[in-house]
Amino acid sequence: MQISARGDYAVRAALSLASAYPALMSAQAIAADQDMPRKFLEAVLADLRRAGIVRAQRGAEGGYTLARPPGEVTIGAILRAVDGPLAGVRGLRPEQTQYDGAAENLPRLWVAVRAAVRDVVDEVSLADLVGGRMPAHVRRLTARPDAWESR
Secondary structure, eight states: OOOOHHHHHHHHHHHHHHHHTTSOBOHHHHHHHHTOOHHHHHHHHHHHHHTTSEEEEOSTTOEEEESSOGGGOBHHHHHHHHHOSSOOBTTBOGGGOOOOGGGTTHHHHHHHHHHHHHHHHTTOBHHHHHHTOOOHHHHHHHHSTTTTSOO
């Protein structure tokens, strides 16, 4: 799975909002907190607002806040809001792929890959990350000897 810059920025911005929740934060404050370009961040925040993950308040005392408590917002929801489906194969959803011959069973693998990603990103909330307490099955994945090695 490749996490885009947009997805990374969206999750980081949402984590800043989660740590300030329910207070408002300006785009400038989020950009400074996460060391990211404000203009790009504003486009990401607009995607999150359209998806109902954040809400914006205009005015001198305005800013952004999460639309729901941090425990109700998953990382998967944020990634989908800015990048679309979590897993794609040449622009298709895994279950839409079809192959002949030796590759005929490949769609099952693509569906399994998507399910594995969902088992992590749809089970970890902003509150989990801010609090440093991810679900046990996710912690076990990071504790595996090869988890931190590049391949």
